[in-house]
Amino acid sequence: MKKTETELTGVKEIARRANVSIGTVDRVIHNRKGVSENTKQKINSIIEELNFQPNKMASLLASRKMLNFAILIPAVSNETDYWSYPLNGIKQAAAEIKQFGVTVKYYFYDLDSKNSFNASADEMLNSEPHAILIAPSFVEESITLAKKIQELDLPLAFINSDLPNQQNLTYIGPELYQSGKLAAQLISLSIQKADKILTVNISTDLENDHHLLRKEQGFKKFFEDAKKPNQVLTLNINDTKLAYVEKSLVEVLSANPDIKAIFVTNSRVNIIAKILEKRRRDDILLIGYDFLKKNINYLISQQITFLICQRPKEQGYLGIMALYKHLFKISEVEKSVYMPIDIITKENYQFYNS
Numbered sequence: 186m187k188k189t190e191t192e193l194t195g196v197k198e199i200a201r202r203a204n205v206s207i208g209t210v211d212r213v214i215h216n217r218k219g220v221s222e223n224t225k226q227k228i229n230s231i232i233e234e235l236n237f238q239p240n241k242m243a244s245l246l247a248s249r250k251m252l253n254f255a256i257l258i259p260a261v262s263n264e265t266d267y268w269s270y271p272l273n274g275i276k277q278a279a280a281e282i283k284q285f286g287v288t289v290k291y292y293f294y295d296l297d298s299k300n301s302f303n304a305s306a307d308e309m310l311n312s313e314p315h316a317i318l319i320a321p322s323f324v325e326e327s328i329t330l331a332k333k334i335q336e337l338d339l340p341l342a343f344i345n346s347d348l349p350n351q352q353n354l355t356y357i358g359p360e361l362y363q364s365g366k367l368a369a370q371l372i373s374l375s376i377q378k379a380d381k382i383l384t385v386n387i388s389t390d391l392e393n394d395h396h397l398l399r400k401e402q403g404f405k406k407f408f409e410d411a412k413k414p415n416q417v418l419t420l421n422i423n424d425t426k427l428a429y430v431e432k433s434l435v436e437v438l439s440a441n442p443d444i445k446a447i448f449v450t451n452s453r454v455n456i457i458a459k460i461l462e463k464r465r466r467d468d469i470l471l472i473g474y475d476f477l478k479k480n481i482n483y484l485i486s487q488q489i490t491f492l493i494c495q496r497p498k499e500q501g502y503l504g505i506m507a508l509y510k511h512l513f514k515i516s517e518v519e520k521s522v523y524m525p526i527d528i529i530t531k532e533n534y535q536f537y538n539s
Contacts, residue, residue, distance in 0.1 A: 195237045202231050216514060251286045254279075254508055255314035257305060257330075258344075258501075259322060260293035264425060267452045267475050267497065270539055271320065271344060274501030282509050289505065290314070297389045297425070299323050306330045310337075316508040318501075320345040324395050340511050344500040346396035347521075355507045357522045359495035361396050364526050365403025365450070368472050371491050371528070372446045373407070375470050378414050380445035383437060387422045387430060387453040397450040404448055418444070425453065431460045438466070449473035454492070458483035476529060476539040484531055495524040498539055 196214075200207045205224060212220050213228045220228075231237075256275055259268045272291075279289040292309040295301035302323055309317070310333060317334055321327030321343060331351045334341045340354040347356040372382060384401050388394040405417055418441065422433050434457065438444055447469055449457050454473020461469055462483070472491045473480065483489040507518045529537055 195235065199228060199231050199235065199237065203228050252288070252315040252512060253312065254287060254289045254505065255292060255309045255312060255317045256289060256319075256505075257292045257294065257302075257309050257317070258320040259296040262296065265452050265479075266477055268320075270476070270497035271501035271504075274498035274503075275318070275505050277498075278502045278505035278509070282505070285509075285513070287509065294322075296322060299326055299390070302326050310334075314339065316340045316342075316512055318342045318344060318504045318508060321348050322346070322394065323390065324348070324392075340508055342504045342507050344504045345497070354511055355504075355518050355520055355522060357500050357503045357507065358524060359526065360523045361399035362403035362406075364474075364493055364495065365400035365405075366407040367526055367528070368400070368448050368491075368493060369404045369407035371472060372448065372470060373411065373413055373415075375490075376415065376445050379443065381416045381418060381441050381443050382408075382446045382448065383418045383420055383441070383444050385420045385422065385434070385447060385449045385457060387425055387449065387451065387456065389423055389425060391421055391423060394451075400450045404450075425456070427456060427459070430456050431463075434460055435464070438464075444469065446470040447472070451475075452477055452480065454489060455479035455483055458488040462486070462488050476534075476537060481534055484529065484534055487531060490530075492529040492534075494527045494529050494537065494539060496527070496539060500524060 196207050196210050200210045203210065205228065209220055209224065210228055213225050258271060261269045275289065290312055292305040294305040303326055317339055319327070319330065319341070327348055328351070331341060331348060331353065335352045343353055343356040343358070345358045346361070347358065376382070384404055386397045386401065388397055391397065401419065408415060408417055418437065420433060420437050422430050445468065447457060449472070452473065452475035454471065455477065458471060461471065467488070471489045472493065473489060474493050476492065476494045480489060480492055484492055503522060510516050511518050527537065
């Protein structure tokens, strides 16, 4: 493919300053073999000095590398449509980079099943991908998978929740601890000193849902640091069925009539909202996560006061683009990219693009 006049002029100037041929500069720019380390360093130094930007798109089209990206995320379920948002972001990015020979293969798992996660992970690895994006949900199983990916020397991106001390390329998602602290601050502005607060974790495997616990830790730390007198209670619910959640919640509310605020650490806040609506408990401030249809409906009816959202569609999009930029050597990829923490209310939800 013919180079642009500006690019060719830049390459000529680099070659002149380095006292090498244009071909040698071209090999360094495209990271090809056949150039000594000293010459390579000299050329790269001149490139940096001139702030030279080669025509990346032309280079990618010329190289025509055929690459396969593999995605492992929870399946969209009747219980929550949260994962449709990262999936849409992933598909958008996949469509943009398809022209450069990148295909994206999708693997899904049941959010309530470790066996499903492991089976989909094995199937994904057997497809021999060049790069992998996962949304880790089960800590032990996800760490085992991350180590296998590391052994294969494949770039790995995490979205939605991070795994500490892994050799992943990047994490793109919420700063969980800070989002918990923000929820606590919102509640603290709306309750009295004698009011109790309830944090609710709804998960079939809470021990492995480290991202929920991290939010709860941030939530409690805010009240501790602010020396607020409010008692913060915790309710862990390991069955997501409505009847079980209702029974557990009603028992706690009956024993603690002075609970005036509830913080739900995930997108299942609509389950709590449904129960409170049924019980006519509009005296309780309710905060939870994620811009889902069910959640928005309860936000409109004011059963939910605030939703905390952290741009799941953008997480999926940026995750794919990070792998793309890394493999095609377009730019450096940040180790952690934290999403903004957005506060959604009845008044602004219609202007929010998740």
